[in-house]
Amino acid sequence: MDIMSLDALYFSSNNLTGQIPPLPRNLSVLDISRNSLSGPLPSNFGAPNLDLIALYSNYISGQIPTSICELSLYGLDLANNLFEGELPQCLNMSRMTYLLLSNNISFSGNFPPFLRSCTSLSFLDLSWNRFSGTLPMWIGSCSSLQFLRLNHNMFYGHIPNNITSLTNIYHLNLAANWISGVIPPHLSNLTFMTRRYILDPYKDVPAGFQDIIGELLIDTKGQQLNYHGAGVLEILSIDLSSNHLTGKIPDGITSLDGLVNLNLSRNQLNGEVPDKIGAMQSLESLDLSNNNLFGEIPSSISNLTFLSILDLSYNNLTGRIPSGRQLDTLYTGNPSMYDGNTGLCGRPLQRNCGSNNTSEHGDEKRDEHHSGPMFFYFGLGIGYVVGLWVVFCALLFQKAWRIAYFRLVGRFYDKIYVFVVITWKSFTRKADVR
Incomplete structure (x- = not known):
């Protein structure tokens, strides 16, 4: 067999070393991923019919040559290599469906402008590089996008509002950039995410997917998980963390x-945490930690029966923690999930809402019980003293009142004296008769 007549070359997962050699002219598919190839890409691939290049997980370095623009590629996977510099400004990339450049550390420049013409672009992964600048307003017109990962770069500015026009997207990761502003309000337009996705391998796996997608590290459930092939299609995810x-x-x-x-x-x-958060029935991982959220945790959160990761720590949440066996189980696995919210109380925390409230009301009742009689006697004493001073001042400054007062006292004294004497005489007489 004449090797120069080959149209597909699959040498993935071997121990190949050295640089990429001249390629057969009729080659259309090149998969030499997961080897130990090094050095730069050839300045001329020598295979004008190439439409798929998979070189992920090697040690290839340098910049992408401009000759790649002469190819009509639908798939390019250069992830997990040592590439650097800016991407060539290709114009003939309208067929591009898969562009995976993650984890090269040194790719740089702005968001690739040539992607605007890629109407078939479905998978775009620029993560773990040094891309910068703002996200383009036209990103919402890439209607075929299903998988968008731009995390761990240096993008800044706002998230374009029309990103919610990506109705087919199921994986959106903008984490660990310098993005500011608000979260676009019309997330309900992301209609693919509004239903539980059950993969149909005969209908839902895009053309060429198995050839270009080998394995992907996905940040979910508080860790990086490795998904192989079509498994990544089932991870409906939004990650906007660390911005x-x-x-x-x-x-x-x-x-x-x-x-x-x-x-x-x-x-x-x-x-506040959205009150209807419990309607997100498919959630397995929810992380809202390290923000400035306040108010109570919605009781509906206990409806999320698939949750395996929940982190609400370091906010300003208050009130009683909703009850639920699922939430108790999550706390056992992650006892720091409520840390930094000093206003939270109730199980499983040690701060008991009921006893605190009872104690406070009991103190108030005891205070009322003791303060009632105290105020009565205090008021009675004050009234007595004031009354005496009123009488004293009246007698001191009114001579006629003084005379009348002493006359009244004298008459009263005389009557008392006479009554006592008569009563005494009568008593002694009765005693003598006996």
Whole structure:
């Protein structure tokens, strides 16, 4: 067999080393991922019909050559290598469906402007690099996007409001950037996330998916989990953590009842936790920690029976913690999930809401019980003293009143004296007769 006539080359997961050699001219698929290849990409691939290149998990370095723009690629996976510099400004990329450049550390420059013409773009992963600038307003027009990971870069500015036009998206990760402003309000427009997703491998796996998607590390449930192949399609996730977002959590987010992972932690969000958070029945991981949220934890949160991770720590939440066997189990696995909320009380914390309230009301009742008689006697004494001073002052300054007073006292004394003498004489007479 003439190797130069090959149209597909699969050498994935071997121990290949060295640089990429000249390629067969008729080659359309090149998969040499998960090897130990090094050095730069060839300046000319020598295979003008290439439409899929999978080189992830090697040690290839340098910049992407401009010759790649001459190819009509639908898939390019250069993740987990040592590439650097800006991406070439290709114009002929309208077929691009999968562009995976994560974990190269040194890719830089703005959000790739040539992606605006990629109407078929479904998977875009630029995570763990040094891309910067603002997210373009036209990102909402990439209507085919299903998977968007821009986390761990240096993007800044606001999240474009029209990002909610991505009705097919099921994985959105903008974590660990410098993004500010509010969360777009119309998240209910992300209709793919509004239903529990059950993968149909014959219908839901996009064309070419198995060839280009090998394995992906997904941040969920408080850790990085490795998903292989079509398994990643079942992780409906929004991660906006570790940014500078402000404002309230939009109520519309509770309509995304197919969402499995929601992480809004380490921002500056305020307001209350949405009251209907319990409607997100598919949630397995919910992290709202390290924000400025206040108010009570909605009782509906106990309806999230699939939860395996819950973190509400370091906010300003107050009131009684909702009860529920699921929440108690989560606390056992993560006893720090309520830390930093000094206003929370009730099980499973040691601060008992009921006893505190009873004690306070009891003290008030005891105070009322003791203070009632005390105020009565105090008022009686004050009245007595004031009355004496009124009489004393009247006698002191009114001569006629003094004369009348002493005459009254004298008459009263005389009557008492006469009554006592007569009574005494009568008593002694009776005693003598006996």
